[in-house]
Amino acid sequence: xxxxxxxxxxxxxxxxxxxxxxxxxxxxxxxxxxxxxxxxxxxxxxxxxxxxxxxxxxxxxxxxxxxxxxxxxxxxxxxxxxxxxxxxxxxxxxxxxxxxxxxxxxxxxxxxxxxxxxxxxxxxxxxxxxxxxxxxxxxxxxxxxxxxxxxxxxxxxxxxxxxxxxxxxxxxxxxxxxxxxxxxxxxxxxxxxxxxxxxxxxxxxxxxxxxxxxxxxxxxxxxxxxxxxxxxxxxxxxxxxxxxxxxxxxxxxxxxxxxxxxxxxxxxxxxxxxxxxxxxxxxxxxxxxx
Numbered sequence: 432x433x434x435x436x437x438x439x440x441x442x443x444x445x446x447x448x449x450x451x452x453x454x455x456x457x458x459x460x461x462x463x464x465x466x467x468x469x470x471x472x473x474x475x476x477x478x479x480x481x482x483x484x485x486x487x488x489x490x491x492x493x494x495x496x497x498x499x500x501x502x503x504x505x506x507x508x509x510x511x512x513x514x515x516x517x518x519x520x521x522x523x524x525x526x527x528x529x530x531x532x533x534x535x536x537x538x539x540x541x542x543x544x545x546x547x548x549x550x551x552x553x554x555x556x557x558x559x560x561x562x563x564x565x566x567x568x569x570x571x572x573x574x575x576x577x578x579x580x581x582x583x584x585x586x587x588x589x590x591x592x593x594x595x596x597x598x599x600x601x602x603x604x605x606x607x608x609x610x611x612x613x614x615x616x617x618x619x620x621x622x623x624x625x626x627x628x629x630x631x632x633x634x635x636x637x638x639x640x641x642x643x644x645x646x647x648x649x650x651x652x653x654x655x656x657x658x659x660x661x662x663x664x665x666x667x668x669x670x671x672x673x674x675x676x677x678x679x680x681x682x683x684x685x686x687x688x689x690x691x692x693x694x695x696x697x698x699x700x701x702x703x704x705x706x707x708x709x710x711x712x713x714x715x716x717x718x719x720x721x
Contacts, residue, residue, distance in 0.1 A: 487672050490566040490655065491680045491688045494598060497522060497563070497653070498686040500546035505641055512638040513542040514614035515602050521613065521653070522547060523564035523596030528587065530575060532618055533594045565589075566597035566671065566680075572657055573666040590656040598682075600653040603635040607660045607698050609651050610714040610721055612684075614638035641684070645716040650684035654691070660698040660709045681720075691720070 500522070504513065515521055517531040522543035526533030538544050538561060549561045569589040587593040603615035614637045644650050657669040657679070664670060664677045672678060672690070677698070681691040695702035697719070698709055714721040 486567040487680065487690060490568060490597075490672070491690065493563045493566060494653070494680050494682040494688045495686075496547060497543060497598065498682050498688065500543045501652070502686055503546045504543060510641040512612045512614070512640070514616050514636065514638050515542075515600070516540055516616060516618045518599060518602050519594040519596050520602075521596070521598075521600045522561060523591070523594070524549075524559065524561045526591075526593050526595040528593045530593055536618075537595070561595070564596040564598065565591040566655060568671040569597040569656070570671055571668045573662050573668045594656075597656055598653050599656045599658060601651060605634075605714055606710050608709070608712050608714055608718060608721060610639070612639045612644075612650075612652055644684050646721070647685035648683060648687070649716070649718075649720050651720045652682045652684055654681035655679040658693060660693075660695075660700050660702070663699060663701065664695060683720075694719075 501512075505511070513521070516536045519526065519531045519533060520536050520541055522541045523538075524541075525535075525537040528534070538549050538559065541561075544561060547561065547563055549559060569591050571587055571589050571593070575587055575590070575593055589597070590599075591597045600613050601609045601611045602613040603611055605611055615631065615635050617631050617636070641647075655671055657671065658681065662669045669677075672680070677693045677695055678690055679693065680688055682688050700709055702709065
């Protein structure tokens, strides 16, 4: 009995026009390609979001490691926070620029490095990389956009490359509603012995003791490098993790790390009707952070 027409047609499609070798028609190939394109369009955004979340977690893990190292440091130094060479001087390695003395303040001068398992060679121009000091989402710093690494090298690609660290501690000054915990020894740009000519206010030079912290759960210690309010969130280099909201990983005095939302109206220099307010408002332990 002859096979039904539909069965014979299907057999021809599978076998090919000559009935011997399998083949697809152009329409079938285009259909398959279209289906694959649709699947990719559905999967890629989810994959990008997952990768972004992974970078946030890795960055938070770095700050958590710094928090544990800082707790050990405080135990050894009678609960006094360290005095730093500069804003990049807490942990990390030599940077590729002279900014903030990055070509001199290497692993041998950054006080948390021994507690993170890194020991540099004093006077060395090349350190072992302190990878825990590098945020995978580090896009640089809009305040440091103009300087270049060298002839033809272009803008500084990341804070880590420039300064040897991706994380900004609150040092010397009380600003952006934050009380500083780290003192400053007066060193400025390179060379290392280039100390500021102006007498340092005593408050700049002094570090806090942990016993002076009124509340530890909201006391900010450090955060992703562009968290200060003069880094506007409208700049792409400031948006490390979240393209829409001013959120940065932040380490607090109780050693917890939070993906923290800094409301622009409370921190950005242009986020308030009184732009200066965000710079000069005294820290308050009852506020969201201090």
